Amino acid sequence: MLPKPKKIKKIYLDHAATTPVDERVFSAMKPYFMKEFGNPSALYNLGRTAQTAVTEARKKIAGLLHALPENIIFTGSGSESDNLAILGVVKAHQHKGKHIVSLGIEHHAVLRPLEDLAKNGFAVTYVPVGKDGLVDVEAVVKAIRPETILVTIMYANNEMGAIQPIAEIGREILKYRKAHNTIYPFWHSDACQASEYLDLDVEKLHVDLMTLNGSKMYGPKGVGMLYLRRGVSIKPLILGGGQEKSRRAGTENVPAIVGLAKALELAQKDKAKESARLRELTAYFWKKIQEKIPDVRLNGPAIGESRLPNNLNVTFMNIEGEAMLLYLDEYGIMCSTGSACTSESLEPSHVLRAMGMPFEMAHGSLRFTFGHSNTRADIDYILKYLPAVVAQLREMSPMQSQKH
Amino acid sequence: MKTQKNKKIKSADVRGQKGESWLYSDVVKEHFFNPRNFMHYDEEKKFKFNATGRVGSPACGDEMVLWLKIDPKTEKIKDCRWRTFGCGSAIASTSVMSEMVKEKGGMKLDDALKITPNDIMKRLGGLPDRKIHCSVLGDKALQAAINDYFRQTKQHKRIITAGAKVIDKDLNITDHDIEEAVLEGAHTIEDVQKRLKVGVAKPEAKEAIEELIRFYWEKYFS
Numbered sequence: 001m002l003p004k005p006k007k008i009k010k011i012y013l014d015h016a017a018t019t020p021v022d023e024r025v026f027s028a029m030k031p032y033f034m035k036e037f038g039n040p041s042a043l044y045n046l047g048r049t050a051q052t053a054v055t056e057a058r059k060k061i062a063g064l065l066h067a068l069p070e071n072i073i074f075t076g077s078g079s080e081s082d083n084l085a086i087l088g089v090v091k092a093h094q095h096k097g098k099h100i101v102s103l104g105i106e107h108h109a110v111l112r113p114l115e116d117l118a119k120n121g122f123a124v125t126y127v128p129v130g131k132d133g134l135v136d137v138e139a140v141v142k143a144i145r146p147e148t149i150l151v152t153i154m155y156a157n158n159e160m161g162a163i164q165p166i167a168e169i170g171r172e173i174l175k176y177r178k179a180h181n182t183i184y185p186f187w188h189s190d191a192c193q194a195s196e197y198l199d200l201d202v203e204k205l206h207v208d209l210m211t212l213n214g215s216k217m218y219g220p221k222g223v224g225m226l227y228l229r230r231g232v233s234i235k236p237l238i239l240g241g242g243q244e245k246s247r248r249a250g251t252e253n254v255p256a257i258v259g260l261a262k263a264l265e266l267a268q269k270d271k272a273k274e275s276a277r278l279r280e281l282t283a284y285f286w287k288k289i290q291e292k293i294p295d296v297r298l299n300g301p302a303i304g305e306s307r308l309p310n311n312l313n314v315t316f317m318n319i320e321g322e323a324m325l326l327y328l329d330e331y332g333i334m335c336s337t338g339s340a341c342t343s344e345s346l347e348p349s350h351v352l353r354a355m356g357m358p359f360e361m362a363h364g365s366l367r368f369t370f371g372h373s374n375t376r377a378d379i380d381y382i383l384k385y386l387p388a389v390v391a392q393l394r395e396m397s398p399m400q401s402q403k404h
Numbered sequence: 405m406k407t408q409k410n411k412k413i414k415s416a417d418v419r420g421q422k423g424e425s426w427l428y429s430d431v432v433k434e435h436f437f438n439p440r441n442f443m444h445y446d447e448e449k450k451f452k453f454n455a456t457g458r459v460g461s462p463a464c465g466d467e468m469v470l471w472l473k474i475d476p477k478t479e480k481i482k483d484c485r486w487r488t489f490g491c492g493s494a495i496a497s498t499s500v501m502s503e504m505v506k507e508k509g510g511m512k513l514d515d516a517l518k519i520t521p522n523d524i525m526k527r528l529g530g531l532p533d534r535k536i537h538c539s540v541l542g543d544k545a546l547q548a549a550i551n552d553y554f555r556q557t558k559q560h561k562r563i564i565t566a567g568a569k570v571i572d573k574d575l576n577i578t579d580h581d582i583e584e585a586v587l588e589g590a591h592t593i594e595d596v597q598k599r600l601k602v603g604v605a606k607p608e609a610k611e612a613i614e615e616l617i618r619f620y621w622e623k624y625f626s
Contacts (some may be wrong), residue, residue, distance in 0.1 A: 002437075029425075225571060318489065319489065320465070320489055320490050320491050320494075321491075321492035322492055323436075323490070323491050323492050323495060325496075326427075326436065326492045327437075328435070339465070339491065340465050348465075358463065359462070359463040359465070360462035360463055360489075363462065395441060395442070395444060395445055396442045396487055396495065396611055397487055397488070397489045398458065398467050398468065398469040398487040398488065398489055399462060399467070399489055
């Protein structure tokens with residue numbers, strides 16, 4: 001039977017789902033809940049203080065992205081930013097064409113709006129990704145048609161950590177526009193998973209629109225932003241007051257905006273060091289898993305430049321993810337799975353399926369996403385129990401695995 | 405596999421206010437962490453059984469194999485073993501079902517055939533709504549194993565074919581049997597017969613069986 005730990009250690013390995021708020025971020029946000037609670041639109045001093053906080057946050061973010069403050073639109077989430085990017089471009093430019101290029105491995109915040117558009121006269125090309133989850137730049141360019149108004153491709157994937165060649169795709173889109181003497185297609189990237197580890201310089205990435213949010217980078221939940229290049233027009237989704245230059249109505253969420261700016265500043269400052277540290281941790285974990293457990297597969301790109309340094313997605317053959325998850329939870333280990341059994345739709349991960357993975361392998365996948373709090377000691381703790389959990393579930397499984 | 409909605413059963417999909425309670429009922433948890441009667445590696449060669457059933461497939465998320473030791477005189481299930489690929493509720497459902505058929509000296513085959521997903525679920529103290537389909541596999545495996553017993557003992561008339569289309573009336577072969585056989589690699593009518601351990605099918609059924617083999621083969625493997 002399974003070993004019992006003397007003391008249960010709580011180990012959070014689901015940072016791609018969300019991160020805790022950093023102490024420094026929380027401190028920066030605090031004054032704007034109760035003391036400086038004014039509405040930034042108000043003219044009296046209290047409102048002006050709030051306005052200043054929002055302006056400063058906007059400037060700070062613009063600086064980090066190599067953009068101008070007016071290019072930053074604050075929203076309520078990463079999902080809202082994705083929706084605003086796609087539907088906002090569509091509303092403003094659909095008379096010029098009804099074709100969009102994207103990937104099948106995108107987040108649902110991109111896929112659902114695209115599915116909706118496809119029901120309303122739009123054509124969407126989902127460029128296939130390889131078995132490693134990476135897209136070929138040339139294949140993206142080939143998918144562009146004269147009527148393509150938007151290309152939307154995520155910077156880094158939340159499930160298996162594939163980092164797409166965003167800058168190269170951006171360069172090719174610029175070339176295409178020049179060669180065809182057109183302003184289309186516009187170029188959007190969902191960079192929510194990238195903010196902790198990757199370069200977000202919009203001039204280097206050549207993006208016209210880029211989505212970020214707070215909850216994946218030790219910032220608050222319920223806040224996101226969309227970078228919008230000057231000269232690219234979009235129509236708002238939320239109508240009301242004139243906030244965000246009439247591109248997104250609603251009283252500004254001042255503490256969350258302040259928190260978002262602080263979180264992005266910290267993330268970008270530490271990204272090289274933290275990336276190196278986490279890559280070493282994930283490489284160590286993967287090496288140990290292979291040593292201790294037979295019949296395992298790494299899903300997504302090899303550990304290295306094309307993979308988020310904090311992501312490890314592994315299929316344990318012949319067993320099912322939710323069952324593993326529940327056993328691991330008993331040991332205080334928190335991670336996630338691509339199995340159908342944990343999804344509302346009872347469908348296995350669309351990301352793993354889009355990579356050509358058979359259903360049963362997607363069912364047996366576990367995703368570990370590391371973060372600030374994790375150390376090598378956490379991995380050693382997990383390795384005390386994970387092999388036993390896998391062995392027990394395999395003994396119960398009708399499919400034959402190598403025995404231990 | 406499709407979710408079956410049954411509003412009468414109270415969903416256990418509630419986490420406590422303190423975040424301490426389980427997604428599943430205590431019974432589910434108990435069976436999941438301490439599964440009863442599963443086939444241990446060291447029992448594989450020793451366990452004596454006279455009926456076996458396999459249902460589902462890993463591609464649909466659940467697969468279950470059940471081995472039964474049936475007393476031919478009393479028709480009681482004296483012992484059983486199982487193996488399940490699936491989530492926590494699939495494993496708990498199988499475990500609880502194995503306990504139900506074995507207890508009190510063993511359940512009679514006719515009674516065992518009456519076990520419904522509802523019975524399994526009640527005993528588990530409920531399952532979350534979207535997990536209800538996981539308990540369906542348990543009674544399907546039980547039915548498949550008992551059908552296997554009837555087939556082995558040449559009681560073809562007793563084979564239960566509810567919910568399936570009977571292809572060969574004498575041998576009670578259904579489209580489900582053929583589907584399962586194809587999923588296990590059967591490619592010809594002989595493969596199917598070998599798997600179901602039956603003799604020559606009726607000539608008029610032969611064509612229908614061959615057609616179904618082609619159908620399922622294309623469905624799953626082409």
